[in-house]
Amino acid sequence: MTKSIDIAVIPGDGIGPEVITEAVKVLKAVAAVEQLDLAFTEYELGAKHWLETQETLSEETLAKLREHEVILFGAVGADPSDTRIPSGIIERELLLKLRFSMDHFVNLRPAKSYDGVPTPLANPGKIDFVVVREGTEGPYAGNGGVLRAGTPHEIATEVSLNTRHGVERVVRDAFRRASLRERKHLTLVHKHNVLVNAGHLWRRTVEEVAPEFPEVTRDYMHVDAATIYMTTDPGRFDVIVTDNLFGDILTDLAGAVTGGIGLAASGNINMDRTAPSMFEPVHGSAPDIAGKGLADPTAAILSAALLLEHVGQHDAAARVEQAVEADIAARLGSEARSTSQIGDAIAARVA
Ligand SMILES: NC(=O)C1=CN([C@@H]2O[C@H](COP(=O)(O)OP(=O)(O)OC[C@H]3O[C@@H](n4cnc5c(N)ncnc54)[C@H](O)[C@@H]3O)[C@@H](O)[C@H]2O)C=CC1
Numbered sequence: 001m002t003k004s005i006d007i008a009v010i011p012g013d014g015i016g017p018e019v020i021t022e023a024v025k026v027l028k029a030v031a032a033v034e035q036l037d038l039a040f041t042e043y044e045l046g047a048k049h050w051l052e053t054q055e056t057l058s059e060e061t062l063a064k065l066r067e068h069e070v071i072l073f074g075a076v077g078a079d080p081s082d083t084r085i086p087s088g089i090i091e092r093e094l095l096l097k098l099r100f101s102m103d104h105f106v107n108l109r110p111a112k113s114y115d116g117v118p119t120p121l122a123n124p125g126k127i128d129f130v131v132v133r134e135g136t137e138g139p140y141a142g143n144g145g146v147l148r149a150g151t152p153h154e155i156a157t158e159v160s161l162n163t164r165h166g167v168e169r170v171v172r173d174a175f176r177r178a179s180l181r182e183r184k185h186l187t188l189v190h191k192h193n194v195l196v197n198a199g200h201l202w203r204r205t206v207e208e209v210a211p212e213f214p215e216v217t218r219d220y221m222h223v224d225a226a227t228i229y230m231t232t233d234p235g236r237f238d239v240i241v242t243d244n245l246f247g248d249i250l251t252d253l254a255g256a257v258t259g260g261i262g263l264a265a266s267g268n269i270n271m272d273r274t275a276p277s278m279f280e281p282v283h284g285s286a287p288d289i290a291g292k293g294l295a296d297p298t299a300a301i302l303s304a305a306l307l308l309e310h311v312g313q314h315d316a317a318a319r320v321e322q323a324v325e326a327d328i329a330a331r332l333g334s335e336a337r338s339t340s341q342i343g344d345a346i347a348a349r350v351a
């Protein structure tokens, strides 16, 4: 039976539209094989829209987005040379607003090594872990301000917000994900030796939720040490649970050690399904390579696979992942390809 999926598409800025074109191409290819009826509605949001309208995300557009089943997101962020756009406004008032208002409390970021993909590590071994990053709180909550602005006595604060409710639900989700994996191991990453208030809340919460998952082993790592192990022994990780900022930083590192940020996918998930979940590559708008056909669309394509998984299309998701794996294997020793050539090749393997 044909299953229809209503997808909002926000290509965004820089390489966002370039990689999303390829992700949509692959979704259309898999839809044809798996008999899915995919409806795409594109929303032009981001830097260009802001320049035209001075608007990042209106309540009206937010309400329309909420009507869709899922969202496929590219990347946002203006070219830094464009001084007309206030720094970070699109990231905060569009991307973070979407994550916060749609309660995307699980920011899921798998990290996996692919055979033969060059990595900066001398001896990477097999890497297969998932970062469960808290998505709606932490230092990104917009909690802070500036006193005595512009004076020699200026004071700037960003206060990290950590609620028991917010920490507990993401910790429980991470335990559950760990319990479904082969190694069943959870690592809490924080910095409780210094960030005592939030750190202790996270630690206590892990200890209190742990009895619900007796099969899951656990350990703790300070975030600075975690960066060491992620580069020297990434194979040791299975599931990592951490706050919004640490998770952001660690997942760029995870992308780098697994062979490139162009392969790193993510999902912003509302586990209660009270609003659409949103799938996007981990990377940003990459103004340095935008418009040149150099962006690797694989991260966006793998994010589309996470989207399919989320809507219960497991066969379609597996088909996309297998096509990506085959394409990556075929890259070894071959000429570099453009964004659209990679998308075409993966779409052809899906069909
Ligand atoms: N989710 C989002 O929309 C995000 C947006 N940003 C925004 O993006 C803009 C640029 O941020 P950066 O810090 O430079 O991070 P970035 O992730 O855009 O780029 C970092 C480096 O990775 C490379 N890169 C990124 N994606 C790639 C791909 N698919 N294929 C090949 N190379 C790739 C870039 O060329 C650059 O050298 C900023 O405005 C930032 O705020 C940053 C991260 C996430």
Ligand SMILES: CC(C)CC(=O)C(=O)O
Pocket: 091, 092, 095, 096, 248, 282
């Ligand atoms: C641009 C930020 C709002 C987010 C970010 O870097 C990320 O989610 O990876």
Ligand SMILES: [Mg+2]
Pocket: 248, 249, 252, 282
């Ligand atoms: Mg980031």
